[in-house]
Amino acid sequence: MGQDSNAIAVWRGGRHPVRLHLDSMAFELSGGLKLRIPRAEVGLPRLQDGRLLLTISGEPLEIELAEAARWDAALRKPPPSLAQKLGISADKPGCLIGDTDDPALLAALDGASAPDTEAALLIALVASVADLAPACARARGRPIWIVTGKGHYATVRESELRTELRALGFADSKSCAVSERLTATRYAERKG
Numbered sequence: 001m002g003q004d005s006n007a008i009a010v011w012r013g014g015r016h017p018v019r020l021h022l023d024s025m026a027f028e029l030s031g032g033l034k035l036r037i038p039r040a041e042v043g044l045p046r047l048q049d050g051r052l053l054l055t056i057s058g059e060p061l062e063i064e065l066a067e068a069a070r071w072d073a074a075l076r077k078p079p080p081s082l083a084q085k086l087g088i089s090a091d092k093p094g095c096l097i098g099d100t101d102d103p104a105l106l107a108a109l110d111g112a113s114a115p116d117t118e119a120a121l122l123i124a125l126v127a128s129v130a131d132l133a134p135a136c137a138r139a140r141g142r143p144i145w146i147v148t149g150k151g152h153y154a155t156v157r158e159s160e161l162r163t164e165l166r167a168l169g170f171a172d173s174k175s176c177a178v179s180e181r182l183t184a185t186r187y188a189e190r191k192g
Contacts (some may be wrong), residue, residue: 003022003074004022005020005067005088006020007063007064007066008064009029009032011033011035011059012059016031020065020071022075023034023079025079027039029049035061041056041057044076045071045076046072050064050065050066050068052072082176087186088113088120088121094112094120095114095123096123097118097125097135097138098126098131100125104178105147107179111144116138121144122135123144124146125148126146126148126156126161127155129164132146132165136165136170137146141189143188144170146165147182148161148182149182149183150182158185165187169189170187170189171190173187
């Protein structure tokens, strides 16, 4: 998920070739200038002569790129909520398997959760490969989001999870950040 482009960034008097990346969590510049700006701190951009003008922490940031209008629209559009990314709502609730104290996940589930028998999909918190088979047995044709720690919060490797899930007959189709410490990948039973 996200949007990427090459551009020139003008920041603090210097011109820098950069790679832009935008996703639901942050607006990032890499290459000649490295900045990571949380979406909530980006503010409204302005378009001027094919340039995107932003104010970051009170300082002007000018970005020169061919797709300035497209980036302007993308930065103005609110990022999807975690509930939207997970595909859950009051009409299409999810069932949480496991316990969490993660505020972002709890907020997404508020008003969008149901018991297993009424849920449209499952959201399983997984700390080890051994947690997968019991969670997948409950899927019964429904998608299942496998939620794990990321970075130094990770307790299991993504490659180990994917290998085991494929052995159980599941294929991954989408991933998203849940919070600063959790990530999720959606799996579904392979057909045929």
